[in-house]
Amino acid sequence: MSDAGDFIDLALQRESSWGRAEESEARHGSGHGYYGASVGAVRGTVRDALRRYPDLTHDDITALSSELWQVAVFERRLAAVVLLQSSVRLLTNTDLTRIEGFVRSAQLSALVDPLATDVVGPLMAGLDVVGRVRADSVLDRWGRDPDGWLRRAAEMARRRPELDSDRP
Structure with a gap:
Protein backbone atom coordinates (compact mmCIF):
# COMPACT_ATOMS: atom_id res chain seq x y z
CA MET A 1 0.00 0.00 0.00
CA LEU A 91 -10.18 14.71 -13.01
CA THR A 92 -10.90 14.27 -16.71
CA ASN A 93 -13.53 12.50 -18.78
CA THR A 94 -11.27 9.42 -18.96
CA ASP A 95 -11.69 8.99 -15.20
CA LEU A 96 -15.33 8.05 -15.75
CA THR A 97 -14.19 4.48 -16.47
CA ARG A 98 -12.71 4.16 -12.98
CA ILE A 99 -15.78 5.80 -11.44
CA GLU A 100 -18.01 3.40 -13.37
CA GLY A 101 -16.22 0.50 -11.71
CA PHE A 102 -16.72 2.12 -8.32
CA VAL A 103 -20.44 2.62 -8.95
CA ARG A 104 -20.91 -0.95 -10.16
CA SER A 105 -19.25 -2.40 -7.05
CA ALA A 106 -20.63 0.08 -4.49
CA GLN A 107 -24.20 -1.23 -4.30
CA LEU A 108 -25.00 1.49 -1.72
CA SER A 109 -26.69 4.85 -2.20
CA ALA A 110 -24.37 6.26 0.50
CA LEU A 111 -21.49 5.73 -1.96
CA VAL A 112 -23.16 5.96 -5.38
CA ASP A 113 -25.03 9.21 -4.71
CA PRO A 114 -22.00 11.31 -3.70
CA LEU A 115 -19.99 9.82 -6.56
CA ALA A 116 -22.69 10.96 -8.97
CA THR A 117 -23.56 14.35 -7.52
CA ASP A 118 -20.26 15.47 -5.99
CA VAL A 119 -17.74 13.88 -8.36
CA VAL A 120 -19.27 13.15 -11.78
CA GLY A 121 -21.49 16.24 -11.86
CA PRO A 122 -18.71 18.74 -11.06
CA LEU A 123 -16.26 16.80 -13.27
CA MET A 124 -18.66 17.22 -16.21
CA ALA A 125 -19.17 20.90 -15.46
CA GLY A 126 -15.42 21.51 -15.61
CA LEU A 127 -14.77 19.83 -18.95
CA ASP A 128 -14.05 21.59 -22.22
CA VAL A 129 -16.42 21.02 -25.14
CA VAL A 130 -14.62 17.95 -26.51
CA GLY A 131 -14.29 16.35 -23.08
CA ARG A 132 -17.92 17.12 -22.35
CA VAL A 133 -19.13 15.48 -25.56
CA ARG A 134 -17.11 12.36 -24.74
CA ALA A 135 -18.33 12.33 -21.15
CA ASP A 136 -21.94 12.83 -22.25
CA SER A 137 -21.65 9.70 -24.41
CA VAL A 138 -20.44 7.77 -21.35
CA LEU A 139 -23.38 9.01 -19.28
CA ASP A 140 -25.73 8.12 -22.14
CA ARG A 141 -24.35 4.57 -22.03
CA TRP A 142 -24.70 4.46 -18.24
CA GLY A 143 -28.31 5.57 -18.59
CA ARG A 144 -29.07 2.55 -20.79
CA ASP A 145 -27.10 0.01 -18.77
CA PRO A 146 -28.94 -2.90 -17.09
CA ASP A 147 -27.18 -2.02 -13.81
CA GLY A 148 -29.66 0.09 -11.84
CA TRP A 149 -26.90 1.73 -9.80
CA LEU A 150 -25.20 2.95 -12.97
CA ARG A 151 -28.49 4.30 -14.35
CA ARG A 152 -29.08 6.04 -11.01
CA ALA A 153 -25.61 7.60 -11.12
CA ALA A 154 -26.14 8.88 -14.67
CA GLU A 155 -29.47 10.45 -13.76
CA MET A 156 -28.15 12.06 -10.58
CA ALA A 157 -25.00 13.39 -12.26
CA ARG A 158 -27.08 15.07 -14.93
CA ARG A 159 -29.28 16.79 -12.35
CA ARG A 160 -26.41 18.96 -11.19
CA PRO A 161 -27.31 22.67 -11.55
CA GLU A 162 -23.89 23.45 -13.06
CA LEU A 163 -24.67 21.14 -15.97
CA ASP A 164 -27.96 22.82 -16.74
CA SER A 165 -26.62 26.36 -16.59
CA ASP A 166 -24.71 26.06 -19.88
CA ARG A 167 -27.58 24.54 -21.82
CA PRO A 168 -30.22 26.59 -23.66
Missing part, protein backbone atom coordinates in the same frame (compact mmCIF):
# COMPACT_ATOMS: atom_id res chain seq x y z
CA SER A 2 1.17 3.55 -0.64
CA ASP A 3 2.22 5.85 2.21
CA ALA A 4 -0.92 7.95 1.72
CA GLY A 5 -3.10 4.83 1.60
CA ASP A 6 -1.52 3.49 4.80
CA PHE A 7 -1.99 6.87 6.47
CA ILE A 8 -5.70 6.99 5.59
CA ASP A 9 -6.42 3.36 6.45
CA LEU A 10 -4.65 3.50 9.83
CA ALA A 11 -6.31 6.80 10.74
CA LEU A 12 -9.73 5.39 9.91
CA GLN A 13 -9.05 2.33 12.03
CA ARG A 14 -7.94 4.54 14.94
CA GLU A 15 -11.23 6.46 14.63
CA SER A 16 -13.25 3.25 14.72
CA SER A 17 -16.01 2.29 17.10
CA TRP A 18 -17.63 -1.13 17.37
CA GLY A 19 -20.95 0.49 18.14
CA ARG A 20 -20.83 2.71 15.04
CA ALA A 21 -19.68 -0.26 12.94
CA GLU A 22 -22.70 -2.27 14.06
CA GLU A 23 -25.02 0.69 13.41
CA SER A 24 -23.55 1.16 9.93
CA GLU A 25 -23.96 -2.50 9.08
CA ALA A 26 -27.56 -2.41 10.28
CA ARG A 27 -28.21 0.71 8.16
CA HIS A 28 -26.31 -0.26 5.00
CA GLY A 29 -26.26 -4.06 5.09
CA SER A 30 -23.55 -6.66 5.16
CA GLY A 31 -22.13 -6.16 1.66
CA HIS A 32 -19.22 -4.19 3.09
CA GLY A 33 -17.05 -4.34 6.17
CA TYR A 34 -17.22 -1.40 8.58
CA TYR A 35 -14.58 0.19 10.77
CA GLY A 36 -17.11 2.37 12.54
CA ALA A 37 -15.43 5.70 11.83
CA SER A 38 -17.76 8.70 11.55
CA VAL A 39 -18.29 10.58 8.30
CA GLY A 40 -16.57 13.56 9.93
CA ALA A 41 -13.56 11.39 10.74
CA VAL A 42 -13.42 10.16 7.13
CA ARG A 43 -13.55 13.72 5.79
CA GLY A 44 -10.97 14.92 8.32
CA THR A 45 -8.66 12.02 7.52
CA VAL A 46 -8.74 12.75 3.80
CA ARG A 47 -8.18 16.46 4.48
CA ASP A 48 -5.19 15.58 6.68
CA ALA A 49 -3.82 13.21 4.03
CA LEU A 50 -4.03 15.89 1.35
CA ARG A 51 -2.16 18.29 3.66
CA ARG A 52 0.44 15.65 4.48
CA TYR A 53 0.90 14.74 0.79
CA PRO A 54 0.35 18.08 -1.00
CA ASP A 55 2.06 17.13 -4.25
CA LEU A 56 -0.33 14.37 -5.29
CA THR A 57 -0.87 14.47 -9.04
CA HIS A 58 -3.88 13.32 -11.03
CA ASP A 59 -2.37 9.86 -11.36
CA ASP A 60 -1.57 9.74 -7.63
CA ILE A 61 -5.13 10.73 -6.71
CA THR A 62 -6.76 8.20 -9.02
CA ALA A 63 -4.37 5.43 -7.94
CA LEU A 64 -5.00 6.23 -4.27
CA SER A 65 -8.76 6.22 -4.80
CA SER A 66 -8.50 2.77 -6.42
CA GLU A 67 -6.25 1.55 -3.62
CA LEU A 68 -8.77 2.66 -1.01
CA TRP A 69 -11.68 1.21 -2.98
CA GLN A 70 -10.00 -2.17 -3.46
CA VAL A 71 -10.91 -3.36 0.05
CA ALA A 72 -14.68 -3.54 0.58
CA VAL A 73 -14.72 -1.52 3.80
CA PHE A 74 -17.31 1.25 3.76
CA GLU A 75 -15.10 3.92 5.36
CA ARG A 76 -12.23 3.22 2.95
CA ARG A 77 -14.60 3.53 0.01
CA LEU A 78 -16.13 6.68 1.44
CA ALA A 79 -12.60 8.06 1.81
CA ALA A 80 -12.04 7.34 -1.90
CA VAL A 81 -15.20 9.30 -2.71
CA VAL A 82 -14.12 12.22 -0.48
CA LEU A 83 -10.67 12.16 -2.08
CA LEU A 84 -12.22 12.42 -5.56
CA GLN A 85 -14.59 15.17 -4.36
CA SER A 86 -11.64 17.10 -2.97
CA SER A 87 -9.63 16.68 -6.18
CA VAL A 88 -12.37 16.88 -8.80
CA ARG A 89 -10.59 19.77 -10.56
CA LEU A 90 -7.82 17.30 -11.51
Whole structure:
Protein backbone atom coordinates (compact mmCIF):
# COMPACT_ATOMS: atom_id res chain seq x y z
CA MET A 1 0.00 0.00 0.00
CA SER A 2 1.17 3.55 -0.64
CA ASP A 3 2.22 5.85 2.21
CA ALA A 4 -0.92 7.95 1.72
CA GLY A 5 -3.10 4.83 1.60
CA ASP A 6 -1.52 3.49 4.80
CA PHE A 7 -1.99 6.87 6.47
CA ILE A 8 -5.70 6.99 5.59
CA ASP A 9 -6.42 3.36 6.45
CA LEU A 10 -4.65 3.50 9.83
CA ALA A 11 -6.31 6.80 10.74
CA LEU A 12 -9.73 5.39 9.91
CA GLN A 13 -9.05 2.33 12.03
CA ARG A 14 -7.94 4.54 14.94
CA GLU A 15 -11.23 6.46 14.63
CA SER A 16 -13.25 3.25 14.72
CA SER A 17 -16.01 2.29 17.10
CA TRP A 18 -17.63 -1.13 17.37
CA GLY A 19 -20.95 0.49 18.14
CA ARG A 20 -20.83 2.71 15.04
CA ALA A 21 -19.68 -0.26 12.94
CA GLU A 22 -22.70 -2.27 14.06
CA GLU A 23 -25.02 0.69 13.41
CA SER A 24 -23.55 1.16 9.93
CA GLU A 25 -23.96 -2.50 9.08
CA ALA A 26 -27.56 -2.41 10.28
CA ARG A 27 -28.21 0.71 8.16
CA HIS A 28 -26.31 -0.26 5.00
CA GLY A 29 -26.26 -4.06 5.09
CA SER A 30 -23.55 -6.66 5.16
CA GLY A 31 -22.13 -6.16 1.66
CA HIS A 32 -19.22 -4.19 3.09
CA GLY A 33 -17.05 -4.34 6.17
CA TYR A 34 -17.22 -1.40 8.58
CA TYR A 35 -14.58 0.19 10.77
CA GLY A 36 -17.11 2.37 12.54
CA ALA A 37 -15.43 5.70 11.83
CA SER A 38 -17.76 8.70 11.55
CA VAL A 39 -18.29 10.58 8.30
CA GLY A 40 -16.57 13.56 9.93
CA ALA A 41 -13.56 11.39 10.74
CA VAL A 42 -13.42 10.16 7.13
CA ARG A 43 -13.55 13.72 5.79
CA GLY A 44 -10.97 14.92 8.32
CA THR A 45 -8.66 12.02 7.52
CA VAL A 46 -8.74 12.75 3.80
CA ARG A 47 -8.18 16.46 4.48
CA ASP A 48 -5.19 15.58 6.68
CA ALA A 49 -3.82 13.21 4.03
CA LEU A 50 -4.03 15.89 1.35
CA ARG A 51 -2.16 18.29 3.66
CA ARG A 52 0.44 15.65 4.48
CA TYR A 53 0.90 14.74 0.79
CA PRO A 54 0.35 18.08 -1.00
CA ASP A 55 2.06 17.13 -4.25
CA LEU A 56 -0.33 14.37 -5.29
CA THR A 57 -0.87 14.47 -9.04
CA HIS A 58 -3.88 13.32 -11.03
CA ASP A 59 -2.37 9.86 -11.36
CA ASP A 60 -1.57 9.74 -7.63
CA ILE A 61 -5.13 10.73 -6.71
CA THR A 62 -6.76 8.20 -9.02
CA ALA A 63 -4.37 5.43 -7.94
CA LEU A 64 -5.00 6.23 -4.27
CA SER A 65 -8.76 6.22 -4.80
CA SER A 66 -8.50 2.77 -6.42
CA GLU A 67 -6.25 1.55 -3.62
CA LEU A 68 -8.77 2.66 -1.01
CA TRP A 69 -11.68 1.21 -2.98
CA GLN A 70 -10.00 -2.17 -3.46
CA VAL A 71 -10.91 -3.36 0.05
CA ALA A 72 -14.68 -3.54 0.58
CA VAL A 73 -14.72 -1.52 3.80
CA PHE A 74 -17.31 1.25 3.76
CA GLU A 75 -15.10 3.92 5.36
CA ARG A 76 -12.23 3.22 2.95
CA ARG A 77 -14.60 3.53 0.01
CA LEU A 78 -16.13 6.68 1.44
CA ALA A 79 -12.60 8.06 1.81
CA ALA A 80 -12.04 7.34 -1.90
CA VAL A 81 -15.20 9.30 -2.71
CA VAL A 82 -14.12 12.22 -0.48
CA LEU A 83 -10.67 12.16 -2.08
CA LEU A 84 -12.22 12.42 -5.56
CA GLN A 85 -14.59 15.17 -4.36
CA SER A 86 -11.64 17.10 -2.97
CA SER A 87 -9.63 16.68 -6.18
CA VAL A 88 -12.37 16.88 -8.80
CA ARG A 89 -10.59 19.77 -10.56
CA LEU A 90 -7.82 17.30 -11.51
CA LEU A 91 -10.18 14.71 -13.01
CA THR A 92 -10.90 14.27 -16.71
CA ASN A 93 -13.53 12.50 -18.78
CA THR A 94 -11.27 9.42 -18.96
CA ASP A 95 -11.69 8.99 -15.20
CA LEU A 96 -15.33 8.05 -15.75
CA THR A 97 -14.19 4.48 -16.47
CA ARG A 98 -12.71 4.16 -12.98
CA ILE A 99 -15.78 5.80 -11.44
CA GLU A 100 -18.01 3.40 -13.37
CA GLY A 101 -16.22 0.50 -11.71
CA PHE A 102 -16.72 2.12 -8.32
CA VAL A 103 -20.44 2.62 -8.95
CA ARG A 104 -20.91 -0.95 -10.16
CA SER A 105 -19.25 -2.40 -7.05
CA ALA A 106 -20.63 0.08 -4.49
CA GLN A 107 -24.20 -1.23 -4.30
CA LEU A 108 -25.00 1.49 -1.72
CA SER A 109 -26.69 4.85 -2.20
CA ALA A 110 -24.37 6.26 0.50
CA LEU A 111 -21.49 5.73 -1.96
CA VAL A 112 -23.16 5.96 -5.38
CA ASP A 113 -25.03 9.21 -4.71
CA PRO A 114 -22.00 11.31 -3.70
CA LEU A 115 -19.99 9.82 -6.56
CA ALA A 116 -22.69 10.96 -8.97
CA THR A 117 -23.56 14.35 -7.52
CA ASP A 118 -20.26 15.47 -5.99
CA VAL A 119 -17.74 13.88 -8.36
CA VAL A 120 -19.27 13.15 -11.78
CA GLY A 121 -21.49 16.24 -11.86
CA PRO A 122 -18.71 18.74 -11.06
CA LEU A 123 -16.26 16.80 -13.27
CA MET A 124 -18.66 17.22 -16.21
CA ALA A 125 -19.17 20.90 -15.46
CA GLY A 126 -15.42 21.51 -15.61
CA LEU A 127 -14.77 19.83 -18.95
CA ASP A 128 -14.05 21.59 -22.22
CA VAL A 129 -16.42 21.02 -25.14
CA VAL A 130 -14.62 17.95 -26.51
CA GLY A 131 -14.29 16.35 -23.08
CA ARG A 132 -17.92 17.12 -22.35
CA VAL A 133 -19.13 15.48 -25.56
CA ARG A 134 -17.11 12.36 -24.74
CA ALA A 135 -18.33 12.33 -21.15
CA ASP A 136 -21.94 12.83 -22.25
CA SER A 137 -21.65 9.70 -24.41
CA VAL A 138 -20.44 7.77 -21.35
CA LEU A 139 -23.38 9.01 -19.28
CA ASP A 140 -25.73 8.12 -22.14
CA ARG A 141 -24.35 4.57 -22.03
CA TRP A 142 -24.70 4.46 -18.24
CA GLY A 143 -28.31 5.57 -18.59
CA ARG A 144 -29.07 2.55 -20.79
CA ASP A 145 -27.10 0.01 -18.77
CA PRO A 146 -28.94 -2.90 -17.09
CA ASP A 147 -27.18 -2.02 -13.81
CA GLY A 148 -29.66 0.09 -11.84
CA TRP A 149 -26.90 1.73 -9.80
CA LEU A 150 -25.20 2.95 -12.97
CA ARG A 151 -28.49 4.30 -14.35
CA ARG A 152 -29.08 6.04 -11.01
CA ALA A 153 -25.61 7.60 -11.12
CA ALA A 154 -26.14 8.88 -14.67
CA GLU A 155 -29.47 10.45 -13.76
CA MET A 156 -28.15 12.06 -10.58
CA ALA A 157 -25.00 13.39 -12.26
CA ARG A 158 -27.08 15.07 -14.93
CA ARG A 159 -29.28 16.79 -12.35
CA ARG A 160 -26.41 18.96 -11.19
CA PRO A 161 -27.31 22.67 -11.55
CA GLU A 162 -23.89 23.45 -13.06
CA LEU A 163 -24.67 21.14 -15.97
CA ASP A 164 -27.96 22.82 -16.74
CA SER A 165 -26.62 26.36 -16.59
CA ASP A 166 -24.71 26.06 -19.88
CA ARG A 167 -27.58 24.54 -21.82
CA PRO A 168 -30.22 26.59 -23.66
